[in-house]
Amino acid sequence: MICVPLVSGSRQELERDLREAARVADVVEFRLDYLGGARPRELLALSPLPAIFTCRRGSDGGRWQGRESDRLALLQEAVDAGAAYVDVEVDAAAGLRRRPATMTIISSHNFEETPEDVEEVYARVARLQPDVVKVVTTARDILDNLRLFRLLKHAVLPTIAFAMGERGLVSRVLTRKFGGYLTFAALRRGAESAPGQPTAEELHSLYHYREITAQTAVFGVIGNPIGHSLSPHIHNAALRQAGLDAVYLPFLVDDVVKFVRGFAAVPVTGYSVTLPHKVAVMQALDEVEPTAREIGAVNTVVRRDGRLLGSNTDCTAAVGALLGALGGRVGDRSPLAGKSVVLLGAGGAARALAFGLRREGAGLTILNRTAAKAEELARPLGVEWGGLERLGESRCDVLINTTSVGMFPRVDESIVPRAALRPGMVVFEAVYNPMKTRLLRDAEAAGCLTVSGVDWFVEQAALQFEAWTDRPAPRGLMRDIVVRTLTEREAERSRTAGSRTSGAT
Numbered sequence: 205m206i207c208v209p210l211v212s213g214s215r216q217e218l219e220r221d222l223r224e225a226a227r228v229a230d231v232v233e234f235r236l237d238y239l240g241g242a243r244p245r246e247l248l249a250l251s252p253l254p255a256i257f258t259c260r261r262g263s264d265g266g267r268w269q270g271r272e273s274d275r276l277a278l279l280q281e282a283v284d285a286g287a288a289y290v291d292v293e294v295d296a297a298a299g300l301r302r303r304p305a306t307m308t309i310i311s312s313h314n315f316e317e318t319p320e321d322v323e324e325v326y327a328r329v330a331r332l333q334p335d336v337v338k339v340v341t342t343a344r345d346i347l348d349n350l351r352l353f354r355l356l357k358h359a360v361l362p363t364i365a366f367a368m369g370e371r372g373l374v375s376r377v378l379t380r381k382f383g384g385y386l387t388f389a390a391l392r393r394g395a396e397s398a399p400g401q402p403t404a405e406e407l408h409s410l411y412h413y414r415e416i417t418a419q420t421a422v423f424g425v426i427g428n429p430i431g432h433s434l435s436p437h438i439h440n441a442a443l444r445q446a447g448l449d450a451v452y453l454p455f456l457v458d459d460v461v462k463f464v465r466g467f468a469a470v471p472v473t474g475y476s477v478t479l480p481h482k483v484a485v486m487q488a489l490d491e492v493e494p495t496a497r498e499i500g501a502v503n504t505v506v507r508r509d510g511r512l513l514g515s516n517t518d519c520t521a522a523v524g525a526l527l528g529a530l531g532g533r534v535g536d537r538s539p540l541a542g543k544s545v546v547l548l549g550a551g552g553a554a555r556a557l558a559f560g561l562r563r564e565g566a567g568l569t570i571l572n573r574t575a576a577k578a579e580e581l582a583r584p585l586g587v588e589w590g591g592l593e594r595l596g597e598s599r600c601d602v603l604i605n606t607t608s609v610g611m612f613p614r615v616d617e618s619i620v621p622r623a624a625l626r627p628g629m630v631v632f633e634a635v636y637n638p639m640k641t642r643l644l645r646d647a648e649a650a651g652c653l654t655v656s657g658v659d660w661f662v663e664q665a666a667l668q669f670e671a672w673t674d675r676p677a678p679r680g681l682m683r684d685i686v687v688r689t690l691t692e693r694e695a696e697r698s699r700t701a702g703s704r705t706s707g708a709t
C-alpha cells in the first residue's frame with residue numbers, strides 16, 4: 205500500500221490534497237502535528253480513504269509542542285471516532301485505549317542512524333503487540349538498507365520498515381519486495397513529511413511500485429551523486445515495455461566494493477555504473493571483459509549464474525554512433541579506418557572513445573587543455589597529442605568533444621571555433637545537457653553531420669539493456685524518454701531563471 209501524509213494547513217488545501225490522494229494512494233496519514241487544531245472526527249468525515257492518525261513530538265521528527273496529555277487525547281479521539289489506524293510511539297503506547305475497529309501502529313524512529321541492534325528495537329515494539337510494527341531509521345550508508353530488508357524478511361507481525369534520507373530511498377521502494385506493509389510517498393515535491401520520501405508520482409510512473417512483488421528482479425545505477433541520473437527513467441520504461449518483472453533504482457554509493465558485495469544478498473541482476481565508481485567497481489567483479497579491462501573502466505555489470513561480469517558499453521556505443529553517421533560498416537571495413545579524428549579532452553569519456561577509435565583504425569589526435577593529460581592517454585595508444593591551440597591547424601574528418609565546455613549553465617560556449625567546422629565533417633558531442641549544445645548548433649549550420657550526446661547516452665543504455673536481458677532494446681522508446689525528461693528539465697530551468705529575472709526587475 206501507498207500512504208500519503210497530509211501536511212497542508214488550511215481546510216481548502218486539505219480538501220484538494222484528499223482528492224489528489226484518492227487518485228494515487230491507498231491510505232492517507234493525517235499528521236495532526238502539522239494540521240494545527242484540526243479535530244480527528246472532522247478529518248475522518250472528510251477523508252475518502254482509510255486514514256492513519258499521527259501526532260509527532262519534536263523528538264520524533266514532528267511539530268507538536270503542546271502537552272503530552274493533550275496529544276494522547278487527540279489520538280484517543282481518532283480511535284474513538286473509528287479511524288482505520290492510529291500511530292503511537294513505543295514509549296507512549298501504554299497511554300492509549302485501543303479498540304478493535306482501529307488498528308494500532310506502534311512506531312520507533314531513529315533520526316541518527318540504523319542501529320546495529322535494530323532487531324532489538326523491533327522486538328521491543330513487537331512485545332507491545334501492535335497490529336502493525338513500524339521501525340524507521342536513517343540510512344547513513346546504503347548498506348543500512350539491508351538491515352531493514354532482513355527485518356522485513358523475519359517479521360512476525362505486519363511491519364512497516366524503511367530508512368530515511370537519500371541513501372534510504374531503496375528501502376522505501378523495495379519494501380514491497382520484502383513484504384513491508386506500506387510505504388510513504390509525498391503528494392508533491394515540498395510536501396514530504398520525512399527526509400528521502402519519494403513522490404507518489406515517482407512511485408507510480410517511475411518505479412511502478414504496485415507491480416513489485418517478491419519475485420521482481422532488481423537493477424540500478426551506482427553513482428555519487430545520483431539524484432539527477434536519467435538512467436532510472438530510461439531503464440524502468442524499457443524493462444516495462446519488454447514485459448519484464450523488474451525495477452531499476454538509483455543507488456547512492458560511497459564504497460562501491462562493499463556495496464556490490466553486500467547487495468548480492470538482494471540480489472541485484474544488473475548495474476549501470478557511473479562517476480566516480482567506474483574504475484573501483486572492477487575490484488568487486490568476478491570477470492571483466494577485455495575491452496573494459498583495457499580501458500580500465502566498467503559501466504555495465506550483469507549477474508550470470510551468480511557471477512558478476514563487467515563490460516563497457518560507453519566505448520561500443522560511441523563507436524556505433526559514429527559508424528552510423530558514416531554510413532555503417534562495409535563488409536569488414538570500418539568507415540573510421542584511416543580517417544583523421546581529433547578527440548578533444550582527456551577525461552574518462554575521452555579514454556573510452558580513444559580505445560574504440562584506435563581499434564577501428566582511425567588516425568587519432570588527442571587535444572586537451574592540459575596537454576600533459578592528453579599525452580598520458582595518447583602515449584600508450586601510440587597516437588598523437590597536443591594542447592587545444594592545435595585545433596586551429598587540424599583538418600580532420602571527425603571532431604569529437606568530450607570536454608565539459610558547453611554544458612549547462614555555460615550553454616553559449618564552444619571549444620571549437622566556427623572556422624574549424626566544414627561541410628561533410630562528422631561532429632560528435634558528448635555533452636547532452638543541453639541536448640543541443642552551441643557546438644552542435646554551429647556544426648549543423650556549417651553543414652556537418654552530427655552525433656549528439658543524447659545519441660550516445662541512449663546507445664550506451666540500449667547496450668546495457670541488451671547485456672542484461674538478451675533482448676533487443678526499445679531504442680525509440682528510450683530516446684523518447686531521454687528527450688522528454690531533458691526537455692522537462694530544460695523548461696524547468698528556464699522557468700526558474702525567468703522567475704529570478706522577473707524578481708530582479
Ligand code: ATR
Pocket residue numbers: 548549550551552553554572573574577606607608609619
Ligand atoms: P569525463 O570523465 O566526463 O570525461 P573529466 O574527467 O572531468 O570528465 O574530464 C573533463 C575534460 O574536460 C578534461 O579533459 C578537461 O580538461 P583538463 O584535463 O585540462 O582539466 C576538460 N575541460 C573542462 N573544462 C574545460 C575548459 N573550460 N576548457 C577546456 N577544457 C576543459
